[in-house]
Amino acid sequence: MSRAFVKEGDGGLEPLPDLPISPHPNYVTPRGLALLQTRLAEAQARLAALRARPERLDKLPEAAAERDIRYLEARLRSAIPVDPSSQPAGEVAFGARVEVALADGSRQVWQITGEDEADATQNRIAPQSPLARALLGAEVGDLVIWRKPSGPVELEVLAIAYADPQA
Structure with a gap:
C-alpha cells in the first residue's frame, strides 16, 4: 500500500463540528x-x-x-x-404558565420557557413554537388560533400564572 494516502499524526482527533446554535x-x-x-x-x-x-x-x-x-x-x-415575576401579570409573556381550554372542553397547561428548557412531554414550549406564538400577548378570556400541521385549533385562555410549581 502506498504511504502517500496515509495521514500520520499524533493519534488525536480533529475537533467535532460545533452543535448548531439557535439564531433566536x-x-x-x-x-x-x-x-x-x-x-x-x-x-x-x-x-x-x-x-x-x-x-x-x-x-x-x-x-x-x-x-x-x-x-x-x-x-x-x-x-x-428573564424573571417571570417581572412579566405583565395580565397577559401571556415569556415564563408564563397558561391554562387553555380546547373546543372539546379539555384543558391543558403550557409554560413558555427557553429553547434549552423546552420539553413538550413536560408541557414546556419555546417562544418560537407555533403554540407559544399564538399565546404570546393573549389575556384571560381571549380566543387564539394555534396553527398546527393538522389544521388550526381554537384555544381559550383560562388562566395565566408566573410561579413555577416545580422550581
Missing part, C-alpha cells in the same frame, strides 16, 4: 439557567473522567464531550435571564 434570542427562566449550568458541570466532569481513563485509544467520546462543553458555554454566554 436565548431567553432563559431561572430554572433554565440553572439547568444549563448543571449540564455544563456534568459535561466537564464527564470530560475529566474520560481523560483520566488508563486506556485512551478511543478519543471520540472526549471530542464529543468537548463539543458539548463548547455548546453549553456558548448558550450560557448568550443567555438572557
